[in-house]
Amino acid sequence: MLSSEIFSLNVSKSSLNARAILPDFALDKVNDAIYLVGHDSRLVYINNKACEMLGYKYQELIRLSYSDVEGELQDPDVAALWWKLSLRPEGIRFTSQHRMKNGEIIPVEVSSSVYEHQGQNLVLCVVRDVRELRQRTERYLQQEQQFRSLVENSPDLIARFDTQMRCQYANPLVLELTGCSEERARGWRLTDSIPFDEVGMRLFRLVSNTLASGEKSEAELEAHYGKRSMVLHVRCVPEYDLKGDIVSILAVGRDISRLREVENEVRAAHYQLRLLASKQQQQSEDERKHLAREIHDELGQHLTSLRAGLSLIGMQASSPSQVTQQVDYLMTLIDSTIQVVRDVSTRLRPNMLNMGLVPALEWLRDEFVKTSGCSCMLIVPETKPVTLCDRAVTTIFRVVQESLTNISRHAQASKVSIIVQASRDALLIQIRDNGRGFQMQSVRSDAFGLLGIQERMDMLDGQVTINSQPGEGTQLELTLPLSAKKP
Structure with a gap:
C-alpha cells in the first residue's frame, strides 16, 4: 500500500x-x-x-x-x-x-x-x-425518438432555424409541400429559400422579431404551394441553451384554411339571416302600413258615413224622444268605434311616419309625455332637414319608441332628452334620461329589448352605444351612416 x-x-x-x-x-x-x-x-x-x-x-x-x-x-x-x-x-x-x-x-x-x-x-x-x-444517453435518445415521432407525424408544419437563419430541421410535411429532400433542406438559409413577396417577408420578419426580442411571435400567413393555397397560423418560439442564450427558433405552422372557410360560411349564413330578418321585418312593416291604411281609410270612412246617416235620421224624425235618444246613443258608440280604429291604426303605423323623421319623433315625444307624465325635450337640426328613406325612418322610430318604453318601465326618470344631429356622413341620435341607471355588467345577454335595438341598427349598418351608471341615468347613442338611407 x-x-x-x-x-x-x-x-x-x-x-x-x-x-x-x-x-x-x-x-x-x-x-x-x-x-x-x-x-x-x-x-x-x-x-x-x-x-x-x-x-x-x-x-x-x-x-x-x-x-x-x-x-x-x-x-x-x-x-x-x-x-x-x-x-x-x-x-x-x-x-x-x-x-x-x-x-x-x-x-x-x-x-x-x-x-x-x-x-x-x-x-x-x-x-x-x-x-x-x-442511462442518461439512452433516455435522451428515447426522448429524441419520441420527439421525432411526434413531430414527423404531426399535422403541423415544423421547422427549426439557427441564429443565422439556417434551417436545422424540417418535418416531412414541410419537405412534402416544398418538394425538397431532407439533405437539401438542412442548411437552407431562410433568406434564400423564401419568396420575396408579402408572405415571405412576413415570415422573415416573424422569425427575425423572435430572434431579436427573445419572445414568441405569431401571425397568419396565406401560403401558396403550387396549386394549393393555405392559411397558416405560424408561431415562432425561441429556444435557449443552458447559459440562457438563444440558439435556435422553432417555427410551427398550423393549417387553419378549413377553419377560415367555416368562419366565412358562418359569416355568410349570418348575413343571409340578417337579410331574411330585414326582409321579414320590412314585410311586416309594409303589412302594418297596409292594414293601418285599410282600417283608417276604409273602415273609418264607413263608420263616418254611418254616423252621418244617423245624424240625418235624427234630424228628419218628427222629434219622437225615443228615436232621438237611440240615435244619440248610436252616434256615441260610433264615435267611440272611430277612436278605437284610429288608435289601432296608429299603433300599427302612425301616420306621422309618412311625413318624415322629425314629425314622427315629435309625435312620439308628445305621446310619451302624455302617457308617462315625464318631461321630454326634442332637439333637431333647424338648418339642415333630415331626409331618410322610409325604411330608415321606420327603423329609427321603432328604436326610439323601444327606448322610451324602457325608460317608462324601468328608469323612473323625470327628464328625458332626444337630440338629433346630422353631418354629411352620419346621423347621430342621443336619448338621455336622469333615471336610476344600471350596471352595464349586469345586463343579460338575452335582453330582448336591447337585442332588438341592436339588430334593427345592424340591418342599416348602424351602431348602438349604451352608457349607464347606477344613479347617473342612461344614455343611448345611435349612429346611422347616411349611405344607409338608400333603399
Missing part, C-alpha cells in the same frame, strides 16, 4: 519529468476509480472509489491483478498492446467493461497513461463508471 508514500504524477503530456505531489487522501476524494498497475498487471494502488465501484473491500481488490477486472487483458497480445500504448506520452483512452465482485459486467471509460515511480514505469488508470451516463 502506498498510503505513506508521496507520488509524483506526470501532469504534462509533453514531458515525463514534470511532476506534482499527489497525496493518497486526495486520490480518495475524486469521483473516478484509480488503479496503479505494474508491468506484470498487478495492482500496486487502488483508491476507495475503485473498491466502491467494483464491490470489493480494499484487501480483496489489492490482491487481484488488473486482468481479473479487465477481462480483455487476459489475452497476452492485447495486454502487450495496451501496455505499449499506455507508455506513450499522450497515453490512451478507450471504453471497456469491468467485472464486479458479484460477476456483473459494467461499462467503463478508461484513461491510461505512464506513471514513473522509483525508476520504474507504472500505468495510471483513471476509470469512470459510465452506467449513469449511458
Whole structure:
C-alpha cells in the first residue's frame, strides 16, 4: 500500500519529468476509480472509489491483478498492446467493461497513461463508471425518438432555424409541400429559400422579431404551394441553451384554411339571416302600413258615413224622444268605434311616419309625455332637414319608441332628452334620461329589448352605444351612416 508514500504524477503530456505531489487522501476524494498497475498487471494502488465501484473491500481488490477486472487483458497480445500504448506520452483512452465482485459486467471509460515511480514505469488508470451516463444517453435518445415521432407525424408544419437563419430541421410535411429532400433542406438559409413577396417577408420578419426580442411571435400567413393555397397560423418560439442564450427558433405552422372557410360560411349564413330578418321585418312593416291604411281609410270612412246617416235620421224624425235618444246613443258608440280604429291604426303605423323623421319623433315625444307624465325635450337640426328613406325612418322610430318604453318601465326618470344631429356622413341620435341607471355588467345577454335595438341598427349598418351608471341615468347613442338611407 502506498498510503505513506508521496507520488509524483506526470501532469504534462509533453514531458515525463514534470511532476506534482499527489497525496493518497486526495486520490480518495475524486469521483473516478484509480488503479496503479505494474508491468506484470498487478495492482500496486487502488483508491476507495475503485473498491466502491467494483464491490470489493480494499484487501480483496489489492490482491487481484488488473486482468481479473479487465477481462480483455487476459489475452497476452492485447495486454502487450495496451501496455505499449499506455507508455506513450499522450497515453490512451478507450471504453471497456469491468467485472464486479458479484460477476456483473459494467461499462467503463478508461484513461491510461505512464506513471514513473522509483525508476520504474507504472500505468495510471483513471476509470469512470459510465452506467449513469449511458442511462442518461439512452433516455435522451428515447426522448429524441419520441420527439421525432411526434413531430414527423404531426399535422403541423415544423421547422427549426439557427441564429443565422439556417434551417436545422424540417418535418416531412414541410419537405412534402416544398418538394425538397431532407439533405437539401438542412442548411437552407431562410433568406434564400423564401419568396420575396408579402408572405415571405412576413415570415422573415416573424422569425427575425423572435430572434431579436427573445419572445414568441405569431401571425397568419396565406401560403401558396403550387396549386394549393393555405392559411397558416405560424408561431415562432425561441429556444435557449443552458447559459440562457438563444440558439435556435422553432417555427410551427398550423393549417387553419378549413377553419377560415367555416368562419366565412358562418359569416355568410349570418348575413343571409340578417337579410331574411330585414326582409321579414320590412314585410311586416309594409303589412302594418297596409292594414293601418285599410282600417283608417276604409273602415273609418264607413263608420263616418254611418254616423252621418244617423245624424240625418235624427234630424228628419218628427222629434219622437225615443228615436232621438237611440240615435244619440248610436252616434256615441260610433264615435267611440272611430277612436278605437284610429288608435289601432296608429299603433300599427302612425301616420306621422309618412311625413318624415322629425314629425314622427315629435309625435312620439308628445305621446310619451302624455302617457308617462315625464318631461321630454326634442332637439333637431333647424338648418339642415333630415331626409331618410322610409325604411330608415321606420327603423329609427321603432328604436326610439323601444327606448322610451324602457325608460317608462324601468328608469323612473323625470327628464328625458332626444337630440338629433346630422353631418354629411352620419346621423347621430342621443336619448338621455336622469333615471336610476344600471350596471352595464349586469345586463343579460338575452335582453330582448336591447337585442332588438341592436339588430334593427345592424340591418342599416348602424351602431348602438349604451352608457349607464347606477344613479347617473342612461344614455343611448345611435349612429346611422347616411349611405344607409338608400333603399
